[in-house]
Amino acid sequence: MTSDKDDTKDSASQGGEKDRNTVNRQKKDAQPGWANGLRQLYDSVVEEELPDSFKDLLSKLDGKN
Template sequence: MMDSKSFAGDHGADEGRTSGRRAMRKNPDWTNGLRQLYDAVVDEPLPDQFRDLLAQLDKKG
């Protein structure tokens, strides 16, 4: 079993958590590309077959 200092590296557990919070505030560079990909997928229209399937399920429910 690991203690909390194992996760904090060479620093104490509290200091490790603080630096982790700071790191979470600034997004890494790759997150912009991931956000653009996600937005592009969300903006895609729903395929007709999937829309028909959902309509059939709504009628049964």
């Protein structure tokens, strides 16, 4: 059997998680404009395909060529 105290504790822990998400969102929104630009630049570089010359070099270093 669950007491009312346990229900309150569960609600509070869920509310705490929601509060943390709200705070994290507010921190992200409060960042300067250049931070968002830098994040977009980083993401675009990470998403780029590896150039063939790098693939060839890695293949040679692995001893496959």
